[in-house]
Amino acid sequence: MTEVLTSVLILTGAAFILTGAIGVVRLPDLLCRSHAVGKALTLGIFLLLLGLWAQLTDPQVGFRILLAILFQILTIPVASHLISQLAFQKNTPRWRQRPMDDHRTPASTEPASPALAPEP
Amino acid sequence: MIEVSIQLAFAALTAAIGLALIRLARGPTVIDRILAFDTIAVCAVGMIVLLSILWRTTFYLELILIFSLLGFTGAVAYVYYLSRTDNGDPTSEEAPSPNHRPDRD
Numbered sequence: 001m002t003e004v005l006t007s008v009l010i011l012t013g014a015a016f017i018l019t020g021a022i023g024v025v026r027l028p029d030l031l032c033r034s035h036a037v038g039k040a041l042t043l044g045i046f047l048l049l050l051g052l053w054a055q056l057t058d059p060q061v062g063f064r065i066l067l068a069i070l071f072q073i074l075t076i077p078v079a080s081h082l083i084s085q086l087a088f089q090k091n092t093p094r095w096r097q098r099p100m101d102d103h104r105t106p107a108s109t110e111p112a113s114p115a116l117a118p119e120p
Numbered sequence: 121m122i123e124v125s126i127q128l129a130f131a132a133l134t135a136a137i138g139l140a141l142i143r144l145a146r147g148p149t150v151i152d153r154i155l156a157f158d159t160i161a162v163c164a165v166g167m168i169v170l171l172s173i174l175w176r177t178t179f180y181l182e183l184i185l186i187f188s189l190l191g192f193t194g195a196v197a198y199v200y201y202l203s204r205t206d207n208g209d210p211t212s213e214e215a216p217s218p219n220h221r222p223d224r225d
Contacts, residue, residue, distance in 0.1 A: 010126065010169075014129035014132035015132060021139040025139045030151055037158060037159055044166065045165060049184075051169075055122075055176070056178060061181065068185055071185060075191075075192040076192075079191075079195040082196060082199045085199075086203055087149075087151050089203060
């Protein structure tokens with residue numbers, strides 16, 4: 001039972017970290033990449049540490065694992081926020097293209113919406 | 121069962137480090153490289169957690185704390201250093217290069 005719980009937790013955490021890394025490579029913008037790091041990696045490392053906590057039997061080390069979880073939750077979003085703030089301050093190039101066309105209404109019903117035009 | 125899960129998680133974390141290395145080599149600005157380095161630090165902490173699950177020990181909890189503290193301090197130091205300089209370029213504060221154009225980034 002404990003092994004099943006630990007396996008599910010660490011596999012989910014590793015999947016979240018891999019998703020965050022794919023986002024770091026694939027997303028078009030520095031702010032988007034910082035968003036991927038700040039959310040997916042925090043949840044991934046949180047689930048990995050929960051898996052470690054579920055696997056250990058000694059209850060006294062739970063406090064230290066809680067401390068590690070708290071530290072990760074405190075630091076990774078703060079670092080991501082600082083990086084985003086620096087990117088905003090330095091005026092790094094922003095992504096201004098239109099998103100995917102999958103959910104756009106047909107051109108006959110809504111022709112050339114000016115809201116989708118790129119801002120100056 | 122848990123060994124197979126740990127191997128799969130190791131493979132995922134290794135792939136994550138490889139992808140972050142791609143961003144580290146290709147990033148257009150310095151801030152992208154800081155972000156990729158932060159990702160690599162988090163993946164290293166995750167690998168330490170996996171090793172500590174695999175070997176059923178609690179010795180590495182302090183190592184987890186120290187590694188995460190080092191990654192956070194490195195990112196904050198780089199961000200603080202770059203926020204004090206002019207244009208994301210550390211040399212442009214004292215000696216701007218001749219082809220430095222402030223309208224470009």
